[in-house]
Amino acid sequence: MKILSNAKINLGLNIISKRLDGFHEIESVFIPIDFSDVLFIEKSKEFSFKSKGIQIQGDIKSNLCVRAYQLLAADFDIEPVTILLDKKIPIGAGLGGGSSNAAFVLKAINSLFHLNLDTETLRNYASKLGSDCAFFIENKPALASGRGEILKPIMFKLNCWCLLVYPNIHVSTQVAYSKVKPKQPEINLEQLIQNSKEGWQSTIKNDFEPSVFANYPLINELKQSIIEMGAFYSAMSGSGSSVFGFFNEKVDASILGDKYIVEQFPINIY
Template identity: 50%
Template sequence: MISFANAKINIGLFVSRRREDGYHDIETIFYPVKMYDVVEMHAADSYSFETYGIHIPERGDNLCTKAYHLLKSDFPQIEPVAIKLLKNIPVGAGLGGGSSDAAFVLKALSEWNKLNLKAEELQKYAAKLGADCAFFVENKPVFATGIGDEFSEISLDLSTYWIVIVKPDIHISTAEAYSQVIPAAPEVDLCRAIKLPIQEWKYYIKNDFEFGIFDKYPVIQEIKHKLYEKGALYASMSGSGSAVYGIFEEEVNLDELEALGKVFHPVEL
């Protein structure tokens, strides 16, 4: 069985407060993009996991393995599988690649073993793996609150626009990103702001992570400026970075940005 685990971008990201449990409440919009990792699953005598493509830093069990064991703990009848993951979505980029991989493993295991889990059930399992993991179960644009795990569906369609993503050779951990942020109540209603013409988003829709990250990694800010110079209607760092995306009315030549990072051209879902 082969699954194509897509990425997401954040449109706006406000860090409103630090919670007593150490997490932060946020407000953001998750929007899916067709930029894929490939998750391949085969029957096996025992569970195994291999990865290819972009290097994944070693930090204990990967999310795919955690997803497998999480589901198997409630469904012992799940058969052992060998998972091979081809990484295309950059790591430490704010694009949700790891969370997406885990969500698609959960969905594939449910289908493979005929568990017939509903989307709501899969989302509950996914939420145990990562704050944004549950988003990838249904892959629809949502307004996310809480720690990024409470979703409200929104109407947003960027299919007529051209999106480009630029990822510099910088890895930013979530902990590093939050260490640069001073939580504050959002000054803008994000759900109302996205109803404005896209060219007006830059006046209202912000990513709170940018301010501290730009100071530490000026090249990320330079990428954003270059995207605007090239005619982007809106440009922003995605999530906690380091990837930056631009939304254009039509395709443009961005060869010169390759000196600042790897350029990706996903197609909208």
């Protein structure tokens, strides 16, 4: 079974408060994008996980693909599988690549073994693996709250080209959160996103940007370059370090040079 495991970007990200459990209350719009890892999953005599492409650090046992399989194997009598992950989405980029991998493994195991788990059940399993894993179960634009696991369908129009740039900088989500000062937004994101897209740049913010930009000025420079290229909106995605820009038409990204990972694709939300 071959599965495309796509990334996401954050349109706006408000860090509202720190919770007693150590997590933060957030508000963000998650948008799935056409930039994917590739998963290959098959039944096997014994379990194995391998990866190629971008190197994954750390113990295999802690990998979200492995944990996703083990989560279902603990509750259901399923055979071992082999999982091969072709990693293309940068790690530490604010694109949710690992969370996506976990969610798509859950969905693949559900299909492969005919478990007939409904969407809500799969979302509950996904939430045990990571704050934004649940988003990738339905994989549709959503307003995220709580720690990112509470999802509400959101209706707005966005038809544009998205330029996504990864500056080869790894930003630790944990460190990024430690430097943010939570605050209640004056106007909630659900309301702001209904306004004209030409006004988004001055109203829709990512609360991680000030502290991340202070530590990594290159990321801010990259955002400004994208705005100068004609983007009607540009921001860092998640806790960084990827930066994206929305354009009314496809752009020539060669001006950015060849030192970054650059992707460009259409976004069509009705």
